[in-house]
Amino acid sequence: MEGLELSGFSVDRAGFPIVRKVDLVVPRGQVTVMLGPNGAGKTTLLEAISGLIPASGGTAELDGAKINRASRVKRSRLGLAHVEQGRAVFGELTTFENVLVAAKDRDAAEEAFSTFPELVQRRDTLARSLSGGEQQMLVIARALAMKPSTILVDEMSLGLAPVIVRRLMPIWRRLADEGMAVLLVEQFAALALAIGDEAYVLSRGEVALRAPAKDLAARTEDLRSVYLHGHLPADSPLRGASA
Amino acid sequence: MFNYAVSGLIYGGAYALVAVCLVVMFRMVRVLNFAQTAIGAIGAYVAIILSEHGWAYLPAALVGAAAGAGVAVICGSLMSAWFADAPTERRSTVAIAIFITLLTLGFRIAGSTPRVAPELFGGSTFRIFGVNVTWAGLAVVLAAIVLAFLVDVFLRGTRLGIRLRAQSERPQTAELLGVPSRWLAVGVWGVTGAITAVGLLVVTPSRGADFLSIGLLILPALAAASLGLFRSTWLAVVGGVGIGIITGMTEYWPEVKQYQDIIPLAVIVIVLMWTQRKEVWDAAR
Numbered sequence: 001m002e003g004l005e006l007s008g009f010s011v012d013r014a015g016f017p018i019v020r021k022v023d024l025v026v027p028r029g030q031v032t033v034m035l036g037p038n039g040a041g042k043t044t045l046l047e048a049i050s051g052l053i054p055a056s057g058g059t060a061e062l063d064g065a066k067i068n069r070a071s072r073v074k075r076s077r078l079g080l081a082h083v084e085q086g087r088a089v090f091g092e093l094t095t096f097e098n099v100l101v102a103a104k105d106r107d108a109a110e111e112a113f114s115t116f117p118e119l120v121q122r123r124d125t126l127a128r129s130l131s132g133g134e135q136q137m138l139v140i141a142r143a144l145a146m147k148p149s150t151i152l153v154d155e156m157s158l159g160l161a162p163v164i165v166r167r168l169m170p171i172w173r174r175l176a177d178e179g180m181a182v183l184l185v186e187q188f189a190a191l192a193l194a195i196g197d198e199a200y201v202l203s204r205g206e207v208a209l210r211a212p213a214k215d216l217a218a219r220t221e222d223l224r225s226v227y228l229h230g231h232l233p234a235d236s237p238l239r240g241a242s243a
Numbered sequence: 244m245f246n247y248a249v250s251g252l253i254y255g256g257a258y259a260l261v262a263v264c265l266v267v268m269f270r271m272v273r274v275l276n277f278a279q280t281a282i283g284a285i286g287a288y289v290a291i292i293l294s295e296h297g298w299a300y301l302p303a304a305l306v307g308a309a310a311g312a313g314v315a316v317i318c319g320s321l322m323s324a325w326f327a328d329a330p331t332e333r334r335s336t337v338a339i340a341i342f343i344t345l346l347t348l349g350f351r352i353a354g355s356t357p358r359v360a361p362e363l364f365g366g367s368t369f370r371i372f373g374v375n376v377t378w379a380g381l382a383v384v385l386a387a388i389v390l391a392f393l394v395d396v397f398l399r400g401t402r403l404g405i406r407l408r409a410q411s412e413r414p415q416t417a418e419l420l421g422v423p424s425r426w427l428a429v430g431v432w433g434v435t436g437a438i439t440a441v442g443l444l445v446v447t448p449s450r451g452a453d454f455l456s457i458g459l460l461i462l463p464a465l466a467a468a469s470l471g472l473f474r475s476t477w478l479a480v481v482g483g484v485g486i487g488i489i490t491g492m493t494e495y496w497p498e499v500k501q502y503q504d505i506i507p508l509a510v511i512v513i514v515l516m517w518t519q520r521k522e523v524w525d526a527a528r
């Protein structure tokens with residue numbers, strides 16, 4: 001399959017199972033949304049996909065090739081990008097240098113950079129003195145400079161003003177329409193579901209629900225139940241679609 | 244006395260070279276590398292033995308530099324394999340262990356008898372303003388200045404340099420972006436290992452050519468690098484040359500000379516007190 005596919009994927013942390021037997025497909029051309037309450041294991045899952053921490057079981061395939069044992073650098077060369085939680089800019093580098101780190105050449109850097117006109121005038125500013133929104137744009141531009149085919153995005157909207165989140169969300173839709181596989185991890189659902197194709201809900205390390213994003217967007221009260229209890233209410237029409 | 248001060252240039256240049264290496268290691272590889280001169284001493288020693296076997300200076304020095312690089316790469320690979328994600332404190336502690344191991348091993352193998360070390364440019368000198376300057380002293384000070392300059396240009400102006408700075412700040416994030424952080428770090432170990440070997444080789448004829456005393460030159464180098472708190476290559480050069488000149492001057496007074504080795508420690512303490520003073524002031528604001 002083109003894109004990312006996990007089967008029976010498990011991750012331990014400090015000896016505890018945090019992600020358990022997750023099956024997940026992130027096809028090219030789609031925005032796959034992953035929701036879940038704080039502590040559900042979303043970040044842990046992404047970190048194991050990109051190789052920051054090892055998986056303890058199952059397989060991860062990128063464009064049909066198994067990547068479980070590949071190094072972080074190798075995974076990135078295979079087309080995987082990971083926008084980490086918490087805006088991991090290189091603070092002592094300038095805005096443009098941050099992008100240069102990831103780009104194959106200057107042209108790729110300029111191109112990714114021009115996605116965000118807001119950043120152009122901050123080009124030579126140290127990344128640590130950018131605002132939160134600018135830093136988020138920077139880490140996105142930096143990931144795009146790699147020209148990835150699959151991208152993992154961890155809680156982009158955390159701590160950002162709603163106006164900025166609304167500015168950034170459509171970017172994922174556009175990139176998916178251009179053929180990228182996007183896995184968008186969010187805690188707050190509405191804006192992500194609005195641009196998403198398929199949605200998963202992770203609860204205590206397990207996929208508690210899988211449904212088309214627009215169906216889930218129409219029934220946010222059911223979503224709340226999954227967050228609170230780890231399962232859908234008995235009378236939910238989404239039950240049939242549940243994983 | 245001026246003559247003595249100038250005679251210290253050769254120490255100063257060598258300390259400065261090693262100190263710049265320490266700064267680069269600290270900034271780019273996140274380790275306070277106590278083992279720097281123990282590694283370099285192996286390279287310098289290889290060069291000394293080759294020259295005892297009749298090798299000319301340049302080829303002996305090149306092979307010595309390669310040996311220094313080789314030992315450094317081995318140490319760097321071990322660090323990358325086992326302590327890649329560890330904080331600087333832990334990695335520096337490992338460096339102390341490497342320092343002691345190499346020094347002990349080297350001492351066992353090389354023994355304590357001083358070797359006859361070759362002199363760069365045959366120890367030839369020139370006179371300027373009535374002072375004798377060794378060509379070697381001048382060359383090594385210039386080399387240290389050029390190195391500090393190149394390090395700055397490289398880190399600011401090249402893509403590889405930018406990637407090095409990125410991985411020094413967030414090695415894992417850099418890896419996610421395709422930067423081979425571990426290989427870059429091992430490369431920095433290798434290059435600084437080679438430069439340190441050469442720096443130590445140049446200074447050995449004047450400072451005693453047994454393995455232990457070469458390895459212990461970590462003390463003045465640490466003191467020199469501490470002048471810029473292991474951040475500034477330029478202050479490391481100033482520190483190195485300064486300590487060298489003061490060391491040279493102590494030769495003038497025999498009664499002071501016996502305390503020569505305390506100078507680096509005094510410099511460290513003064514620098515720490517000075518910077519702490521500033522911090523207290525900052526906190527009080």
Ligand SMILES: Nc1ncnc2c1ncn2[C@@H]1O[C@H](COP(=O)(O)OP(=O)(O)O)[C@@H](O)[C@H]1O
Nearest residue numbers: 013014018036037038039040041042043044045
């Ligand atoms: N470094 C760590 N060591 C041990 N446990 C961790 C670590 N990081 C996270 N956890 C635990 O893993 C669980 C999932 O965390 P995380 O993946 O960050 O969740 P989410 O991103 O969904 O909020 C939490 O219970 C958290 O306490």
Ligand SMILES: [Mg+2]
Nearest residue numbers: 042043085155
């Ligand atoms: Mg998280």
